[in-house]
Amino acid sequence: MDNFLSKENQSNLKARYAEALMTYWKEDNIKGCMTACCLGHVAVFVPILGDKFIFTIDKERVDKTFYFGYSDCGQGRSWDENQEIADHVRKNIEDYFIEHNLKSIDQKIADMKDYLEYEHIEGSIPKMYCYPHYYEQDPEAVLCHVTTCRPGWDLIPENSKEVSFDDARLILEALEAYRVTFEKQLHTYLKKYGAKHLSVSTYWVDR
Secondary structure (H helix, E strand, O other): OOOOOOHHHHHHHHHHHHHHHHHHHHHHOHHHHHHHHHHHOEEEEEEEOOOOEEEEEEOOOOOOEEEEEEOOOOOOEOHHHHHHHHHHHHHOHHHHHHHHHHHHHHHHHHHHHHHHHHHHOOOOOOEEEEEEOOOOOOOOOOEEEEEEEOOOOOOOOOOOEEEOHHHHHHHHHHHHHHHHHHHHHHHHHHHHHOOOOOEEEEEEOOO
């Protein structure tokens, strides 16, 4: 699919995904609640395996309270060290809000880039697989997860299909596009609310 990130193509992919969700949830889908709930978590729809399956990039959670733990038994930072870090974050909480909330999406992007490094390596390398999203769903339905396994070492999920490196690049493209959108969302939040709802909390990790 050309330009799968376009508004029109995302709308079409969402409609196909919603139809598959309605088929899966059936009688549990009271007034479409389960379909709406599942769709509400999706940021980007990614067509893979020749547009036969749809992988989803989920929306990132936005943390507004930041926790720092200390230990009296050598299991982490001392109380003094912890207070110093917590105080530093309090003084720079808006910057930390952005940095902290981008960590997850940045790690996903880094992991996908690392995986793509295997494309030109011969031998036993990790491979990416697409497998059914839900328990006992039709394995040919569009709903899918992806995972990376080492054939011969890791357990490959049932009804899996190998994902090409071209598809992995589509997933990376979707992640990078969503990161731009998500960072804008974080800055919009700060512009609207500032640090009013942001806080730092410390706790004792040994109990």
